[in-house]
Amino acid sequence: MNKMLLMVYGTLMNNFHNNGLLKEQKYLGKCETKEKYTMYVNGIPYVFPDKETSTIKGELWEVSGEDYIQDLDSLEGHPDWYERKEIEVDFNGESITVWLYFMPDSSVTLSTMTIIKNGDFANPEYAKNNNLIETINN
Numbered sequence: 001m002n003k004m005l006l007m008v009y010g011t012l013m014n015n016f017h018n019n020g021l022l023k024e025q026k027y028l029g030k031c032e033t034k035e036k037y038t039m040y041v042n043g044i045p046y047v048f049p050d051k052e053t054s055t056i057k058g059e060l061w062e063v064s065g066e067d068y069i070q071d072l073d074s075l076e077g078h079p080d081w082y083e084r085k086e087i088e089v090d091f092n093g094e095s096i097t098v099w100l101y102f103m104p105d106s107s108v109t110l111s112t113m114t115i116i117k118n119g120d121f122a123n124p125e126y127a128k129n130n131n132l133i134e135t136i137n138n
Helices: 066-076 124-129
Strands: 003-008 026-033 038-042 044-048 057-064 083-091 094-102 114-116 133-135
Touching (some): 003 026
Antiparallel strands (some): 003 057, 026 083, 114 133
């Protein structure tokens, strides 16, 4: 794979600490998943493919070059930590196929995590002020 469309929803987004890995890539704009998933946060966000809470909000990037794709896979621990999978997103009123990094259910302990009910890691204050964050205490 030499080029891919990638939806990012966490620390790879603009103004977050891992965005530097995308500095030579092409930012296309905001996007949102077509399907509902669940976003958990414990310092960094995790999106689980088998749980349905809300659509996930993020950014769409065009990533070119095998080395960049490998660097992103390495950061995300693909395929052993996060798993990169193809999904459909809404982008500028169109449905397009992109890649997204998911967390397999068995990889983390959910009992210490917070659910972002609106699926928007970039806007936690909005989520907090509007009761869209749920802390899990098992």
